[in-house]
Structure formats: structure tokens, C-alpha cells
Amino acid sequence: MAKELYVGNMPYDATEDDLRRMFAVAGTVTSVHIITDPATGASKGCAYVRMASDEDLKEAVESLDGALLGDRLMTVSIARPQKPRVGPLKGQRGKPGGGGRFGKDRK
Numbered sequence: 001m002a003k004e005l006y007v008g009n010m011p012y013d014a015t016e017d018d019l020r021r022m023f024a025v026a027g028t029v030t031s032v033h034i035i036t037d038p039a040t041g042a043s044k045g046c047a048y049v050r051m052a053s054d055e056d057l058k059e060a061v062e063s064l065d066g067a068l069l070g071d072r073l074m075t076v077s078i079a080r081p082q083k084p085r086v087g088p089l090k091g092q093r094g095k096p097g098g099g100g101r102f103g104k105d106r107k
Contacts (some may be wrong), residue, residue: 002058003030003050003051003054003055003056003060004046004048004049004050004051004058004074004079004081005044005050005051005076005077005078005079006047006048006050006075006077006078006079007019007048007049007074007075007076008045008046008048008074008075008076008077009045009046009072009073009074009075010034010043010045010046010047010055010069010070010074011045011069011070011071011072012042012043013043013070014034014047014070015034015049016033016034016035016047017030017035017047018069019047019049019069020032021069022064022069023030023049023051023060023064024066025063025064026056026059026060026063027051027053027055027057027059027060028051028052028056029049029050029052029055030050030052031042031048031049031050032048032049032050033047033048034046034055035047035048035049037084038060041072041086042083045076048079057078060068060076061076061077061078063095064076065077070086079081093106
């Protein structure tokens with residue numbers, strides 16, 4: 001079983017230490033990663049928390065899903081694997097093959 005949790009609906013000013021302290025009630029926290037906007041560095045209001053064991057993970061979901069952090073009710077769930085990204089390759093625009101507004105057929 002995965003040992004990583006997804007935490008959503010967090011206050012934007014919550015810190016990794018805030019999450020570490022909160023999740024420590026459920027067991028041993030091995031890492032915390034707050035998701036931030038790459039351009040601004042501002043929190044996106046979600047994070048991933050890794051726990052030391054499956055028992056700690058289950059305890060965290062059961063005890064902290066819906067818990068209040070700051071002025072928000074957090075959602076806590078077992079993290080799902082990231083889906084592979086599908087779409088144009090970096091640097092491409094429009095449809096594959098160069099068609100469309102940005103393609104070589106533009107007049």
C-alpha cells in the first residue's frame with residue numbers, strides 16, 4: 001500500500017511545519033511537500049504527506065479528513081499515482097503536423 005496522502009483545501013499560508021505537527025498525531029511523518037505555483041512560489045492549497053507505515057496512513061485519513069486547519073476543513077485521502085501527461089510536446093503549438101493557426105500553412 002502507498003504511504004502517501006493527498007491533503008487538499010488547506011489554508012494558503014499553512015507551512016510544512018504546520019502539517020508535520022498536525023499529522024504527527026496519527027503517527028510518524030517522513031516528509032511533507034506543499035504544492036506551489038512555479039512562477040510565484042505561492043501555495044496552491046494542497047500538499048502531499050508521507051507517513052512511515054500503512055497503519056499511520058490509515059489513522060491519518062480516519063482522524064484528519066475534515067479536520068480544521070486555520071479556517072478551512074482539510075480533505076485527506078490516500079494519494080493516487082500521477083497520470084501520465086498526454087498532449088503536444090513541449091514547444092509545439094496547435095495540432096500535430098503543423099496545421100492550424102500556428103502551423104506552416106498559416107498565410
